[in-house]
Amino acid sequence: MNKADLLIWEYALxxxxxxxxxxxxxxxYFLFFAGAIxxxxxxxxxxxxxxxxxxxGVPIVMNIIAALAGAKY
Known part of the structure; x- marks a missing residue:
């Protein structure tokens, strides 16, 4: 996908x-496997x-708070 320029890299890092x-x-990878373990x-x-x-639950609550604060995605 990257060779076809389908991925957009926002950050130089x-x-x-x-x-x-x-x-x-x-x-x-690490955070996913650490969470699974x-x-x-x-x-x-x-x-x-x-x-x-x-x-x-944490991301759901954070999205609700962001929506109430007027954040737009």
């Missing part, structure tokens, strides 16, 4: 530079569901 690769690895290692199903609820 995301380009194929030494800094950009580390940012992509940390933000794109965190959920998997909870002992009970209730703890796992609460953790997932928090993971999904």
């Amino acid at each position: 995301w380009n194929r530079t030494f800094v950009g690769i580390w940012l992509i690895l940390i933000v794109g 965190f959920v998997i290692t909870r002992k009970t199903m209730k703890q796992k569901l609460i953790t997932l609820g928090v993971i999904y």
